[in-house]
Amino acid sequence: MVPVAVIAASAVTALLLFVDGGDPKNQIELIKTGLTVGAGTGGVVALVLTGRRQWSTEHDATQRRLNELYVKAVEQLGSDKAAVRHGGLYALERVAQDNPDQRQTVVNVLCAYLRTPFHVPGEPRPRRRPGIRRPLAPSPLHDRRAVSSAHGGCRELPAAAELEDGALQEQEVRLTAQRVLTTHLKPGDDPDHPADMFWADIDLDLTGAALVDLDLNDAQLRTGNFNRASFAKDAWFNGASFAEDAWFNEASFVGKAGFEKANFAKIAGFNEASFAEDAWFNEASFVGNVGFEKANFAKIAGFDRASFAGYAMFDEATFAGYARLGGASFAENALFNSATFAGYARFDEASFAGYAVFDQAHFAEDARFNGAWFAVDADFEEASFVGNVRFAKASFAEARFNGASFAGYAQFDQVTFAEEARFNGANFTGSAGFDGAKFIRDARFNEANFAGYARFDRVTFAGKAGFSEVRFTGYASFNKATFAGNAWFDEASFAGDAWFDEASFDGDAWFNETSFAGAARFKETTFADDAWFDGATFNGGINMSGAQFKREVPDQMQSHVVPPEDDDENGLG
Template sequence: MTNRLSVSLMAAGGLGLLSVALVRVPGSWWRVLFSGWPVLLPLAASLAVLLLGVLLWRRTTQDHEPSAAPTAPDRHVRPLRSWVIPIGVVLVAAVTWTAVVWLQDSVSMVGDGVQRAQLRVESIRTGLTIGAAVTGAFALLLAFRRQQLAERTQQATEYDAGEKRVTELYVKAADQLGSDKAPVRLAGLYALERLAQDNPVHRQSIVEVICAYLRMPYTPADPGTGRPHAGETSTSRDNEPADTTDTGEPDKPARDSREERQVRLAAQRILARHLRPDTQGGDGNPMYWGPKIVLDLSEATLIHPDFTGCRLHNATFTKAIFSGAAGFVEVWFSGAARFEEATFSGDATFTKAIFSGAAAFGGVTFNGAARFGGVTFSRGAAFDGVTFSGAARFEEATFSGAARFEEATFSRAAGFVGVTFSRGAAFDGVTFSRGAAFDGATFGHGAVGFARLTSSGGGEFAGRFSRGDAVFTGVTFSGGAAFVGVTFNGAAGFAGVAFSGDAGFGGVTFNGAARFDGATFSDIPWFDEVTFRGSRSFEGAMLNGTRYEGPPVAEQP
């Protein structure tokens, strides 16, 4: 659009200058230029329009991303209509005739007949000169169009040749990826990388090819680490048959698993290298492929992947297998991030990552530590049915949307210290085998659900439930449960909760209704300095098999 506008402005400025020159030519050039504002004003305006068009044209030619590939023709040149030439001839004749008649009428009646005849001859000659100038301008426009058409034809030819070459290189590199020799597959990967670097328009398709390669079936030599088994050395394995991976084709030999590992590591490094917008020094990465690259690594096997500092747009890792440690430190997920049913065999680190879109971790298995400290979830975050076999750390994380942890299992310590839940949190059916710490957590708008929760190692809730109800219905605390200093601004429901260990509610403030109906306490609960500003109910509550009516009124401040 800007390119067309610049060409139009240049054409308008040029025609304006031509019109001024043709209309005001009858006198001397100096006399015309200094004849006053009627000439200087349109002349200056035409020059300004022409200069603006040239500047816009230069800007549009410099805004394109550098590329070694030929540029596609920017616009379509329409065929010249059949009536243009006849209309041009008529226009030239009309201008010539009008100029001659006007000049004939302007001949002064003074002087003898010879002088007047000479003036009329001069006026005719001047009128024909104006007609010739118009004819020349029309011919110049036709020549410009012819040159433009020729340049576009040449550009289209070069573009087609370039696209053909790109296609040939693309197909050849893809064929190399199917080779049974690891060096050939590596050469194919690096050829695709160079092709994508030089041809921005093909980057997404090349990324899809690399992702498709990583989605191919592969079993690491050691599913736990991807490295040789403990106690083995490269020397001891030299005399053993190499681990192989079936290619899925009976006419091709199996691939050496150790060689395939190197190829896959190279593919992962290529993706990570070109998805980092900044270098380690903080400068812009010249090899960055842009923020709109989509990754589809569903069911892929990734070996020690490291996407630290990358920007991922609509990244899909559904059912992926992460062999070894996985690094997503300070990654910006600008679109949706899908990790459903993925398996992390080692530690998974998402520290300070940003999820701008929905984050889906439903059914994920974390066999190592899961680190989400300082992570920002701008929209909903789903951790339904997740298995945390190692420590789960969510310290200082921010959930701006709904946070769902229904039926999740925490086999080791779960840390939610300083977490902010802005739109409610659901921990229904969660199992905390080693306890959970919610010290300093903030629960904002929306309900907070801990129904059917099981905590074997105790739970510490030293946070603040700003708005919305807090529901702990049916929760089982096998260890101690500490709610010291918690503020419940909405209703707090502990109906049917089983406290097998100590239950501490010291300094708790219940601004809404507090319901402990049917709760079971194995030991005397601690309600020191508790404040009930709303109604309270302990109907059916039991303490060591006897009826428990709640803390005495005298203990309430």
């Protein structure tokens, strides 16, 4: 302090002498002024240093008080008295609220407490829980009311009623811990101007935690780890926002689960999660990749109008109840390989901008894809549809249904296939309707089986049409269909009536070795190019009135033509 004052006085004195150094009396006065200023400067510096020491002392004292409060609160959490544990939670909340830098630390402590083993009263005990075991009841291997202590005495085991009462008290403590977290993770009605109670940028690690009636509606988190957590009663995340990754792998939701309008900014994992009641993800937004692989939905799974910006993976997921994905949008690949839909499945108006893969998926009830849009490949190879399936007015790029099985009614009316459509080896046990469908490129139905009514009326085949070795057990109708490219029906078999009235074949038409067991109608059919019927058999007669051929009627057909007056008698009218 003294050197500072001397330097200041000297500097001021020299400056004043430089300004007016002619009169000795003035010089003496100037020197006095400089010394006075120097002394004043030294006083100011002294005050500053004293203030700094005082602030440092007070800061250290505040930090010590904070540490003491924190340590005491943590110790209270270890008490065997529920009231003391409650007090510890409120003390930690006060520490975090008053000290923003300590909020994540306090949250970590609360999460660690909730991660300790706990059995929710009234819930069935799981056969196995991960983590450290702390049984609340005596081991069945020691079915005694008393056991020997380490000091040779004998202590009574708590009765079942006492254990249940202790569990209920502990549940109340845990509900308090949950409320501390949920209260401070919600910014309020105006997220742009969050409430003072809001704790921002918080990470939650509740891995394996037993949670009861968790309410995180409209909460804002940075990350959330709920892997293997169990949610007793209901769990609410409606409107919640995760700025980073959110993990729910192997989580168990005992009650209803609400994630409507939730926002997942990065990765979201629900692999092998189980939902015992309704699960709602309507209008949820998944910005990163999301996994529901091997997830189990026991009741309603609601994803109506949900948006998936990254990969959506539902491989081997089980939907035991109603699966609702109407209006859902998939910007990247959507994978449902080997998924099981035991209840109704609805994908009406869903949009798939990436690959849509349902290979070997199983639909036990009705499935609806009406108006769905598939921008790239749609794979349903070896998928099984037990109930009715409807793709009415859907739009496909390339569609693959090779080996798929349709036990109910399969409706593809007015569907547009912009690229190749492949139904090779598909099995239609029920009726199949493709009325008004448009195949812009090749359509392949080779070796498919139609056991019911097959309707292709007014269908447009702009590319090649392949029906080689197809089996039509029921009626087959291609009335007013247009075949712009070559059409192959080689070795196809029509067990019922086959109708091609007013159909138009602009390319070659191949019916070699085809068998018509029922009536065959080609009334007013146009063959603009070659028509081949080598080895074809007609057991039910042919009606070709008004048919037009590029050349004369093939010899194989002439002998089977039924005169027009006999049409009605042969069922060809």
